[in-house]
Amino acid sequence: MKTLIRINFATTLAIMLFMLAASPAWSDSDPLPSWNEGPAKRAIIEFVQATTDKSSAKFVPLEERIAAFDQDGTLWASHPMYAQVIYCLDRVPDVVKAKPALAKIEPFKTVLSGDRQKIAKLSKSDLFKILAATLSGMSVEQFTSEARKWLETAKHPRWGRLYTELTYLPMLDVMKYLRANGFKTYIVTGGGQDFVRAYAEKTYGIPPEQVVGAAGGTRFGYDKNGRPILTKEPKLLLNDNDAGKPEAIHLMIGRRPVAAFGNSTGDRQMLEYAKAGDGERLGMLLLHDDAKREYAYGPALGLPDTKVGTFPQSLYDEAKKQGWIVISMKNDWRRVWAFEP
The missing domain is CATH 3.40.50.1000 (HAD superfamily/HAD-like)
Structure with a gap:
């Protein structure tokens, strides 16, 4: 009898394990x-x-x-606004520091002013100029490092996260x-x-x-x-x-x-x-x-x-x-x- 019980238990356990293995991932919980x-x-x-x-x-x-x-x-x-656009706007001061002449040229002049209303009115052409200036000129490793550094501290204005x-x-x-x-x-x-x-x-x-x-x-x-x-x-x-x-x-x-x-x-x-x-x-x-x-x-x-x-x-x-x-x-x-x- 004990042998039969052990066999039945082992068989039952094997069946349960098989069913668990065969079940798709979504069936275990929501x-x-x-x-x-x-x-x-x-x-x-x-x-x-x-x-x-x-x-x-x-x-x-x-x-x-x-x-x-x-x-x-x-x-x-x-x-x-898209996070990457904000990243590029935040990088403008560093770009201007490396190339001071840009401080007197639009759209960099407007970004440096900090006037959010004027910045919001920048055209697509202006934004492309900013993106081109802030997303190029460095090695891909340097870019990745700077982007990660920004993401570690930059927070959304509404949630502060x-x-x-x-x-x-x-x-x-x-x-x-x-x-x-x-x-x-x-x-x-x-x-x-x-x-x-x-x-x-x-x-x-x-x-x-x-x-x-x-x-x-x-x-x-x-x-x-x-x-x-x-x-x-x-x-x-x-x-x-x-x-x-x-x-x-x-x-x-x-x-x-x-x-x-x-x-x-x-x-x-x-x-x-x-x-x-x-x-x-x-x-x-x-x-x-x-x-x-x-x-x-x-x-x-x-x-x-x-x-x-x-x-x-x-x-x-x-x-x-x-x-x-x-x-x-x-x-x-x-x-x-x-x-x-």
């Missing part, structure tokens, strides 16, 4: 704890279940499980959930590739080689000690926005994503490209409609208009037509920030 129950959360879970179940007609092989995420306004706060703390907890949940189920997560952003690479691994768990962004030129050379270096140059090689996103995905990743996440007109072509592939696809757009916990802007659904992360009604209508899921920050997210109680 995979998206910072999301409210609803169509958006359900769409993500059903997509992962279908694409990772070998018995499903919607199964996606491991090597094809590619998910692309925009960053500004999709993974972290981008209002009232580091920019890297203003990442959306629900999107971090999604990325972890996807990776736990064999997906490779990429950032595909209109932001500077080198700037995002400086913090992406620590902030999002995404290594530098999986960051695709707007890329500037580099020049190979040698430092004063004869060590080979790459120096950043003031020329744009890749504009990773709008149609540039699918073009960059092909160039840098080489596979069409099966899932794509964005928040603005700059992400439209990326979602179109991802959804146009064969098999099961997931396209999602984040709508910022929560002025209390974050910001509310569109102008879709009558929300305030904006030049930063514009989400017009035409994009909302296309999302409905194409079967993209529009995420309501206000209704779909239980929590926005990790520091929320």
Whole structure:
């Protein structure tokens, strides 16, 4: 009898261990704890279940499980201004110190004045001049070091927190959930590739080689000690926005994503490209409609208009037509920030 009991116990234990090993990662607990129950959360879970179940007609092989995420306004706060633009504005005094003649030249003169109203009115052309001056002329290692140093101290004016703390907890949940189920997560952003690479691994768990962004030129050379270096140059090689996103995905990743996440007109072509592939696809757009916990802007659904992360009604209508899921920050997210109680 004791032998039988031992055998039954061992058999039962083996069956339990097998069931645990066979169970997908999402079944053990809520995979998206910072999301409210609803169509958006359900769409993500059903997509992962279908694409990772070998018995499903919607199964996606491991090597094809590619998910692309925009960053500004999709993974972290981008209002009232993109963090990288603020970084560049903060660097202007150092650039002028190295080149004093710039102090009397626009737009550097306006930035040095500290007049926020005038700075806010700078044109795209002015901003490009500032970006070119502050993002070039140093080695890629020096740039990374300076960007990280800035990120360790610079704080958002509204929350008084580091920019890297203003990442959306629900999107971090999604990325972890996807990776736990064999997906490779990429950032595909209109932001500077080198700037995002400086913090992406620590902030999002995404290594530098999986960051695709707007890329500037580099020049190979040698430092004063004869060590080979790459120096950043003031020329744009890749504009990773709008149609540039699918073009960059092909160039840098080489596979069409099966899932794509964005928040603005700059992400439209990326979602179109991802959804146009064969098999099961997931396209999602984040709508910022929560002025209390974050910001509310569109102008879709009558929300305030904006030049930063514009989400017009035409994009909302296309999302409905194409079967993209529009995420309501206000209704779909239980929590926005990790520091929320």
